[in-house]
Amino acid sequence: MIQAQSVGVVEPRRIRFTEPLRLRGGGVLPEYDLVFETYGELNAARSNAVLVCHALSGSHHVAGHYADQPDNLGWWDNLIGPGRPLDTRRFFVIGVNNLGGCHGSTGPSSINPATGKRWGADFPFVTVEDWVSAQARLADQLGIERFAAIVGGSLGGMQALGWTLQYPQRVANAVVIAAAPRLSAENIAFNEVARQAILTDPEFHGGNFYEHGVVPARGLKLARMLGHITYLSDDSLAEKFGRTLRHGKAVYSYEVEFEVESYLRYQGDKFAGFFDANTYLLTTKALDYFDPAFEHGGNLPAALARSSADFLVVSFSTDWRFPPARSREIVYALLHNQRNVSYAEIPSAAGHDSFLLDDPHYHAVLRNYFERVEI
Amino acid sequence: MIQAQSVGVVEPRRIRFTEPLRLRGGGVLPEYDLVFETYGELNAARSNAVLVCHALSGSHHVAGHYADQPDNLGWWDNLIGPGRPLDTRRFFVIGVNNLGGCHGSTGPSSINPATGKRWGADFPFVTVEDWVSAQARLADQLGIERFAAIVGGSLGGMQALGWTLQYPQRVANAVVIAAAPRLSAENIAFNEVARQAILTDPEFHGGNFYEHGVVPARGLKLARMLGHITYLSDDSLAEKFGRTLRHGKAVYSYEVEFEVESYLRYQGDKFAGFFDANTYLLTTKALDYFDPAFEHGGNLPAALARSSADFLVVSFSTDWRFPPARSREIVYALLHNQRNVSYAEIPSAAGHDSFLLDDPHYHAVLRNYFERVEI
Numbered sequence: 001m002i003q004a005q006s007v008g009v010v011e012p013r014r015i016r017f018t019e020p021l022r023l024r025g026g027g028v029l030p031e032y033d034l035v036f037e038t039y040g041e042l043n044a045a046r047s048n049a050v051l052v053c054h055a056l057s058g059s060h061h062v063a064g065h066y067a068d069q070p071d072n073l074g075w076w077d078n079l080i081g082p083g084r085p086l087d088t089r090r091f092f093v094i095g096v097n098n099l100g101g102c103h104g105s106t107g108p109s110s111i112n113p114a115t116g117k118r119w120g121a122d123f124p125f126v127t128v129e130d131w132v133s134a135q136a137r138l139a140d141q142l143g144i145e146r147f148a149a150i151v152g153g154s155l156g157g158m159q160a161l162g163w164t165l166q167y168p169q170r171v172a173n174a175v176v177i178a179a180a181p182r183l184s185a186e187n188i189a190f191n192e193v194a195r196q197a198i199l200t201d202p203e204f205h206g207g208n209f210y211e212h213g214v215v216p217a218r219g220l221k222l223a224r225m226l227g228h229i230t231y232l233s234d235d236s237l238a239e240k241f242g243r244t245l246r247h248g249k250a251v252y253s254y255e256v257e258f259e260v261e262s263y264l265r266y267q268g269d270k271f272a273g274f275f276d277a278n279t280y281l282l283t284t285k286a287l288d289y290f291d292p293a294f295e296h297g298g299n300l301p302a303a304l305a306r307s308s309a310d311f312l313v314v315s316f317s318t319d320w321r322f323p324p325a326r327s328r329e330i331v332y333a334l335l336h337n338q339r340n341v342s343y344a345e346i347p348s349a350a351g352h353d354s355f356l357l358d359d360p361h362y363h364a365v366l367r368n369y370f371e372r373v374e375i
Numbered sequence: 376m377i378q379a380q381s382v383g384v385v386e387p388r389r390i391r392f393t394e395p396l397r398l399r400g401g402g403v404l405p406e407y408d409l410v411f412e413t414y415g416e417l418n419a420a421r422s423n424a425v426l427v428c429h430a431l432s433g434s435h436h437v438a439g440h441y442a443d444q445p446d447n448l449g450w451w452d453n454l455i456g457p458g459r460p461l462d463t464r465r466f467f468v469i470g471v472n473n474l475g476g477c478h479g480s481t482g483p484s485s486i487n488p489a490t491g492k493r494w495g496a497d498f499p500f501v502t503v504e505d506w507v508s509a510q511a512r513l514a515d516q517l518g519i520e521r522f523a524a525i526v527g528g529s530l531g532g533m534q535a536l537g538w539t540l541q542y543p544q545r546v547a548n549a550v551v552i553a554a555a556p557r558l559s560a561e562n563i564a565f566n567e568v569a570r571q572a573i574l575t576d577p578e579f580h581g582g583n584f585y586e587h588g589v590v591p592a593r594g595l596k597l598a599r600m601l602g603h604i605t606y607l608s609d610d611s612l613a614e615k616f617g618r619t620l621r622h623g624k625a626v627y628s629y630e631v632e633f634e635v636e637s638y639l640r641y642q643g644d645k646f647a648g649f650f651d652a653n654t655y656l657l658t659t660k661a662l663d664y665f666d667p668a669f670e671h672g673g674n675l676p677a678a679l680a681r682s683s684a685d686f687l688v689v690s691f692s693t694d695w696r697f698p699p700a701r702s703r704e705i706v707y708a709l710l711h712n713q714r715n716v717s718y719a720e721i722p723s724a725a726g727h728d729s730f731l732l733d734d735p736h737y738h739a740v741l742r743n744y745f746e747r748v749e750i
Contacts, residue, residue, distance in 0.1 A: 025627035125627040185612035185635040186604060192636045193600045196643075199629060200593040202577055218575040225568045226601065229561060237560035243666065250664050252400035252500040254574060254656065258663065260560040261567045268571075281629065288633065289625050291618065320695075 004083030006073070007039040010064035012104060015141055021099075021134060027124020030113060034138050035104030036060045036096040039080060040088030042142070048375040049144045050091045051135060052076065053152035053159035056227070056283050057275060059103035062095030063088075078358040085367035090375065091148065099134050100126040100282040108278030109210060119278075121207025126282055128155075128162045128290045135159070136167055148375050149173040153355035154322065155283070158290050161330065164307035165292055173373050174307075175366070177314040178355040180326035181300050181333070182291040187321065190230055191284040194223035198277050207278055216277045221268035223280055228267050233318035233351030300329060301336035310340040312369045314362065316354035317347045342369060379458030381448070382414040385439035387479060390516055396474075396509060402499020405488060409513050410479030411435045411471040414455060415463035417517070423750040424519045425466045426510060427451065428527035428534035431602070431658050432650060434478035437470030438463075453733040460742035465750065466523065474509050475501040475657040483653030484585060494653075496582025501657055503530075503537045503665045510534070511542055523750050524548040528730035529697065530658070533665050536705065539682035540667055548748050549682075550741070552689040553730040555701035556675050556708070557666040562696065565605055566659040569598035573652050582653055591652045596643035598655060603642050608693035608726030675704060676711035685715040687744045689737065691729035692722045717744060 014035050021029045037060050042049060052062045054075070063080035065073050080086045080093055097105035100123060108123035115122075139147070150160040150171050157179025163171045183191070198204055201219030205212050229237075241260035256262040296302040311334055315327035324345045334341040344365045348354040354362065389410050396404045412435050417424060427437045429450070438455035440448050455461045455468055472480040475498065483498035490497075514522070525535040525546050532554025538546045558566070573579055576594030580587050604612075616635035631637040671677040686709055690702035699720045709716040719740045723729040729737065 025625070182618065184609055185616040185618065185633070186607075186609040188618070188633050189600075189604045189612060189635050189639055192633075192639055193597060193604070195629065196600065196640070197572065197597055200597070222568060222572055222575070222597065225564075225571065229564045229568070232561075234559055234561040237564060241560045243557065243560065243563070243669075250400070252402075252660075252664075254570065254660075258560070258563050258567075260564050264564055264567055265571070285627075285629075289627075294618075 005081050006077055007064040007081045007088055009067045010037050010039065010061075010074070011066070012037050012060060014104065015138065017134070017137055019137075021130070021137075023124050023130045024127045025125035029099065029106065029124065032099060032106035032134070033104070033110075034096055034099070034106075034134060036094055036138060037062065037064075037074075039063050039093040040091050042092040042144070043375065045375075046143055046145065047148060048090065048092050049139070049142070049147050050086060050093045051139070051147050051150045052080075052093060052095045053131070053135070053150065053156035054095070054098065055152070055154035055156045056280075056287070057271070058156065059101065060095040060097040060105070061103070063093065075356065079363070079366065085363045086151070086370055091370070094138075094142070096135055096138055098126070098131045100279055100286075102276035102279040107276065108207070108282065109276050118210045120210055121278070123278060123282065125285060127286050128158050129166060131159055131286070132162045132166050135163075136170065139170070145170065147171045148373050149175055149370070151175040151177070152179070153177040154179060154352065155287055158287075162290070162292070164309040165303070168306055168308045171309045173312070174309045175312045175314070175369065176327070176330060178316055178319055178322055178327075178352055179330070180322040181293060181329050183288055184326075188288050190226065191288055194226055195281055195284055197222035197226075198281055204277060209277065215272070217272040220272040220275060220277050220280060221265075224271035224275075225264040225268040228264060230321045231351060231353045233320065233349060235318055235349045236351055239349065300333040304330075304333045304339075305337050307334070307337070307339060311342065312365075313341060313343045314355070314365060315345050316351070317345060318349055319352045319354060321352040380456050381452055382439040382456045382463055384442045385412050385414065385436075385449070386441070387412050387435060389479065390513065392509070392512055394512075396505070396512075398499050398505045399502045400500035404474065404481065404499065407474060407481035407509070408479070408485075409471055409474070409481075409509060411469055411513060412437065412439075412449075414438050414468040415466050417467040417519070418750065420750075421518055421520065422523060423465060423467050424514070424517070424522050425461060425468045426514070426522050426525045427455075427468060427470045428506070428510070428525065428531035429470070429473065430527070430529035430531045431655075431662070432646070433531065434476065435470040435472040435480075436478070438468070450731065454738070454741065460738045461526070461745055466745070469513075469517070471510055471513055473501070473506045475654055475661075477651035477654040482651065483582070483657065484651050493585045495585055496653070498653060498657065500660060502661050503533050504541060506534055506661070507537045507541050510538075511545065514545070520545065522546045523748050524550055524745070526550040526552070527554070528552040529554060529727065530662055533662075537665070537667065539684040540678070543681055543683045546684045548687070549684045550687045550689070550744065551702070551705060553691055553694055553697055553702075553727055554705070555697040556668060556705050558663055559701075563663050565601065566663055569601055570656055570659055572597035572601075573656055579652060584652065590647070592647040595647035595650060595652050595655060596640075599646035599650075600639040600643040603639060605696045606726060606728045608695065608724060610693055610724045611726055614724065675708040679705075679708045679714075680712050682709070682712070682714060686717065687740075688716060688718045689730070689740060690720050691726070692720060693724055694727045694729060696727040
């Protein structure tokens with residue numbers, strides 16, 4: 001066995017789609033670009049493709065690094081590569097930036113061909129279903145009729161689940177990690193606070209801040225700080241920061257007192273420096289709207305009856321954003337339909353973000369599953 | 376037994392204190408007012424007084440209503456009155472607005488005698504210990520040497536606990552509900568997001584918004600929306616709102632889609648309409664700083680050795696802000712010191728806010744405890 005390693009130097013690619021895409025929310029994208037990366041080689045039978053779907057702040061840069069940015073590793077680099085759990089000696093892995101994103105695919109900061117200006121507030125609402133549709137067109141372009149597997153964590157897991165409903169014949173395996181079949185009221189509530197932070201930032205300018213040469217950095221920062229709390233766990237925050245005081249004692253000011261404050265502010269500022277506010281809003285709405293059971297009166301087993309894929313569902317013990325019970329809803333609904341479904345609940349202190357980490361138990365579950373995926 | 380009832384019409388009182396109060400954070404209040412209410416009668420032995428301490432957004436208006444505001448019931452009216460669990464036929468109950476507050480006691484919106492202008496950003500940091508000191512001076516004024524009980528939920532519970540450490544001889548019973556011996560990193564993190572929402576609101580003006588004729592309503596609204604999520608539970612939000620859509624289907628806009636959004640916005644707007652932003656900031660900092668174990672190297676049993684009161688500690692099963700495990704830390708530390716401590720974990724779906732509700736099991740626990748309190 002070789003030493004597991006990264007895929008190394010990668011390059012993003014771009015495809016322009018000129019057939020209009022009619023969106024679930026009523027909008028239409030007359031044309032659009034998708035930016036993506038691939039790792040490994042598509043086999044002659046075109047049967048070894050694995051699509052990786054990204055979550056709120058992710059992108060197409062899933063593994064490896066760019067030649068001129070050796071430290072800019074893909075967000076799931078620890079999972080993907082020769083000898084890694086998703087083994088690129090065997091699989092052809094694709095990462096794609098979703099529509100509405102801010103990493104190269106067409107989104108609110110792209111130029112609206114109808115006006116010659118940035119889309120801004122006029123960019124249409126996009127849903128998980130729209131992303132799946134766009135990803136399917138990308139698959140068409142790449143000559144992939146059926147994926148060996150579609151994989152995602154969090155919102156990415158919702159896309160993997162969505163694929164099995166929209167294109168049941170095009171996905172052999174769905175790997176749904178740290179996800180839920182729909183947001184709870186509490187999930188929506190957190191999203192709404194984040195959105196209000198952005199929408200009420202005076203520098204949001206109704207979504208057309210680009211024209212004013214500003215960004216709603218305060219709102220984005222708050223949204224990210226709040227998000228970060230929900231991605232971690234009480235335990236992991238306690239372990240990382242506890243009540244450690246920056247100055248060893250209280251100094252009674254609104255500057256950083258506790259190290260956890262410093263961490264959150266840093267994360268918030270960093271995020272506000274590169275992420276697009278409209279993308280953030282659109283993506284939280286896509287999360288809110290995703291609900292395959294809605295058209296079945298809330299009956300998830302009925303909704304998942306269309307699915308014919310085999311499933312691996314994974315949850316993490318301290319994930320309170322999408323707790324194990326939410327993953328089990330998916331499992332039960334699949335079992336109700338007599339689908340093949342494996343389920344693992346991984347003990348982890350790291351909360352929702354566990355899906356990004358290389359916990360040995362977690363990675364062993366993924367490795368074993370992918371080894372059994374037929375190509 | 377009479378029908379349990381409200382205390383009826385009440386009137387706030389005000390006392391001015393002219394002896395300067397030296398604060399733990401280094402500041403000094405040269406003089407200050409405390410506004411308070413009392414219910415029931417102080418007995419001849421002055422042995423039946425019960426102090427009720429309020430939490431973040433509470434006030435001295437704990438029970439009853441004002442003659443001209445019949446619907447403005449005190450925030451713990453369901454607990455206090457003739458025949459109610461904290462029975463005013465037997466006890467003399469006091470509610471007091473804390474220093475730094477915005478309900479009548481001296482706070483950031485009061486006039487700073489040194490400048491003739493509102494204190495604003497110059498109002499000194501106040502801590503739980505400072506509140507306890509001020510409450511003790513109020514007790515002196517009222518001729519109360521020793522309280523039969525001191526009661527509080529959440530931050531109010533921290534004050535009750537603080538009393539037993541600062542004035543161990545002056546409190547016979549401490550009733551500590553839905554509280555923790557100190558905030559966790561996650562608790563601090565949520566407070567910090569709320570503070571940043573206010574501090575970065577352009578209409579905060581460094582805390583001196585009064586002079587600009589504005590209030591940082593956006594920041595306060597966000598802080599309250601976020602707070603509300605943490606006061607409730609995933610279960611209670613699911614039960615109250617679920618995924619109910621205002622228009623029966625998604626309309627794809629940033630207006631209210633889900634009813635939970637409407638609820639949060641309403642609560643946030645209402646709060647921003649009356650609550651003082653500086654009070655909010657100061658109070659979250661008081662929460663962060665409270666940590667009686669700090670001076671004992673984090674050893675809570677050592678910190679609580681000073682306490683000689685009997686305790687009732689109450690927690691609620693779905694309270695994830697201060698989960699039962701946090702209350703049990705207090706219980707264990709007291710037991711370590713061989714103190715008399717009763718503990719009840721109440722099954723409740725309502726999360727942290729359960730302490731404000733009149734759950735029969737919860738109220739029976741309080742009633743039974745208060746009936747055993749000697750006067």
